[in-house]
Amino acid sequence: MTIVQELDDQKGICQDVIFPPGDLYSDEPPLESELHLEQIMLLLKCLKWLWRDRNDFYAAGNLTIYYSPRQRKSEHFRGPDFFVVLGTERKTRKSWVVWEEDGKYPNVILEILSDSTANTDKDLKKKIYQDTFRTPDYFWFDPYTQEFAGFHLVDGEYQPLEASEEGYLWSHQLGLYLGVYQGLLRFFTRDGQLIPTPEETAEQAQQKAEQEQQKAEQAQQKAEQAQQKAEQAQQKAEQAQQKAERLSAKLRELNIDPDTI
Numbered sequence: 001m002t003i004v005q006e007l008d009d010q011k012g013i014c015q016d017v018i019f020p021p022g023d024l025y026s027d028e029p030p031l032e033s034e035l036h037l038e039q040i041m042l043l044l045k046c047l048k049w050l051w052r053d054r055n056d057f058y059a060a061g062n063l064t065i066y067y068s069p070r071q072r073k074s075e076h077f078r079g080p081d082f083f084v085v086l087g088t089e090r091k092t093r094k095s096w097v098v099w100e101e102d103g104k105y106p107n108v109i110l111e112i113l114s115d116s117t118a119n120t121d122k123d124l125k126k127k128i129y130q131d132t133f134r135t136p137d138y139f140w141f142d143p144y145t146q147e148f149a150g151f152h153l154v155d156g157e158y159q160p161l162e163a164s165e166e167g168y169l170w171s172h173q174l175g176l177y178l179g180v181y182q183g184l185l186r187f188f189t190r191d192g193q194l195i196p197t198p199e200e201t202a203e204q205a206q207q208k209a210e211q212e213q214q215k216a217e218q219a220q221q222k223a224e225q226a227q228q229k230a231e232q233a234q235q236k237a238e239q240a241q242q243k244a245e246r247l248s249a250k251l252r253e254l255n256i257d258p259d260t261i
Helices: 034-050 118-122 124-133 198-253
Strands: 002-008 013-019 057-060 082-086 108-112 137-141 148-154 157-160 169-171 176-181 184-188
Touching: 034 057, 034 082, 034 108, 034 184, 034 198, 108 124, 118 124, 124 137, 124 157, 137 169, 148 169, 148 176
Parallel strands: 108 137
Antiparallel strands: 002 013, 057 082, 082 108, 137 148, 148 157, 169 176, 176 184
16 A cells, blocks of 8 residues: 555645555455355356356456546546456456556446445445446345345436346346345346356256266166066067967877867
C-alpha cells in the first residue's frame, strides 16, 4: 500500500491517505463468510468448465476493477463479487484495468448480499453498474435469506428480470439461466438443465458407466439364461428321441413294425 499525507484545509492538519498498490493488484477486502467464498468459487468453476473450450472471456471473483477516466489507480475502483467480461482474452490478471482492456467493462456482474453490503449493492453499486459500467446484466443474491434478483439494461436503465416457472432468471449475455439449487446460485441451460461442476460431471460419467456395466451384466445374464433354456430344450428333445427309440425297439421285439402304428 502507498501512504501519503494530504492537508485538511478545514482542520489545518495533515491526514494519511491510503492508495491501492502501484502494480494494480486486486485490493479487495476479505469475503464476508465462508459461504460467500463457496458461492463465488462454485460459479467460477461451473462457468469455466462449461466454457473450457472458449478463449474469448474472462471471469473472476472479488477482483478490483479500475475505471478512472483519468487512468489513475488511486480513484474510481470497485470489486464485484463475481463478474464476466466477454470478447476478451482468457488469461490470468492481477486486476481488471479498463483503460488497459480496450475500455471493456463487465458484461455480467453478481453481488452477494450481506448485512453490511446489501444497501450499497442495491443502491450505489447498482447505479454505478448502470450509468458508468453499462453492464447489461446485473444480479444480486443472498445465500442466507435466498433473496435473488436480476436486471437487464434497457435504454440505459435497469429493468427487473421476470423469473421462469422454476424461479430462474435469464442472463442475456451468458445465454444461461441463474437459479437457486440446494441453497446456492447455479447456472442452468435454456431447457433448465443444471450446469455441473467438473466433479459432478465425473460423478455423472461414473454413474453412467456403472449403469452401462449393469446393463451389460443384465444382458449377459439374459443370454446365459437363454442358453440354459436352449440346452434344457435340447436335453428334453434328446430324452424324447431316446424314449421313442426305446419304444420302437420294444415293439420290434414283439414283431410289431413301429412305422405302421
